[in-house]
Amino acid sequence: MELRHLRYFLAVAQEGHFARAAERLNIVPPALSMQIKALEEELGGPLFVRTSRKVELTEAGRLLQTEAQRTLDQAENACQTVRRSLRGETGQVRIGFAGNAVFSGKLTRDLRTFRQHYPDAELVVSEIAPLAQADAVLAGQLDIGYTPDHDKLHSPALVAEKIGLWKRIVAMADDHPLAGQSHLTVEMLAAEPLILYDAHGADESLYAALSHLLGHDPHISHCSASSLSVLTLAAAGQGLALVPEPLMHISVPGVVYRPLDVAELAANLMLVSRKEANNGAVMAFLAIARGEGIRE
The missing domain is CATH 1.10.10.10 (Winged helix-like DNA-binding domain superfamily/Winged helix DNA-binding domain)
Known part of the structure; x- marks a missing residue:
């Protein structure tokens, strides 16, 4: 029948x-x-x-x-x-993010747009270190990652797309000798202890670029996978923090920001997903994050 x-x-x-x-x-x-x-x-x-x-x-x-x-x-x-x-109207989207995604407003805009058009889909959002994001997406524990670029993103099982690019600025204690400068140069960083965001992991490209520009390995005093930890260390006078420009919107007591106009030190934001992703809600979210508009 x-x-x-x-x-x-x-x-x-x-x-x-x-x-x-x-x-x-x-x-x-x-x-x-x-x-x-x-x-x-x-x-x-x-x-x-x-x-x-x-x-x-x-x-x-x-x-x-x-x-x-x-x-x-x-x-x-x-x-x-x-x-x-x-169509993506139901289902779950699991998203991992690093600081840039929030402070730039990119993640917030994407989440808001998705919620407006797919109110019955479930969003699970977690702050996860960049290197851990790639592993989690590969393992099927995350559907989408917002992370700085790094080597693990170049797995053949992943799709990594650039969705943001910002200048790098310097965060420092307000009583640091360089705080009186209106802007900084790479040469001014040569003898300074530096604080990087996960320097030898998610930000290996920044470390390599600094080494090339300075002509020697930079003096790294601290590295952290947390943007707030990086700014806290800078406020405590533990070194100069090289951070993406969107972080200057964060007001941390004792911290001042100064521009560092060096294109080679730019910070990017990558959108990461699995190549074989076929979940309707995930595909709908990716379309929004890529700026492709709303799927009908």
Whole structure:
């Protein structure tokens, strides 16, 4: 028995007439009559009492009418549930992020836009260190990561796309000797202890660029996977912190920010996902994060 047989049966039951039911179904009456006869043969008995003017349901037909309607309603509900999932309207999106994503406003905008258009989908958002994000996405524990670029992102199983690029600035204690400068140069950093965001992990590219510009390995006093920890160390006079420009919006007591206009030290933000991602809600979120607009 196929669903179309149940639809044919219900049309005849509701219309009480083969010709009207056939017109409603957009098929010819003889074809409809043959389909109903085949259904009766499959079930083992008559479903209708046929007269010259109309058809009426038998007792078996009345039982089937109830069950057929319930079956078709369940099938339609199943289709609607799957369609909503494929469109991203339901389901879960697990997102990991590093500081840049929040302080730049990028993650917040993406989350807000997604919530406005997909209110029934579930968002799970966690602050996770950049290197751990790549591992979590590969392991299927995260769906999407917002992270600075690093070597682990270049796995063939991942898709890594640049979604942000900012200048690097220097955060320092307000009583540091360089705090009186309106802007800093790389040469001014040569003898200074530096504080980097996860220097030998997520920010290996920054470490390499500094080494090239200075002509020697930089003096790294601290490295941390937390943006607030980096700023706290700078406020405590533990060194100069090289941070992305969006962090200057964070007001930390005892910290001042100074520009460092060196293109080679730019900070980026990457959007990371699995190549084989097929979750409807995840795909919808990725489209928003990529600026592709809202999926219809």
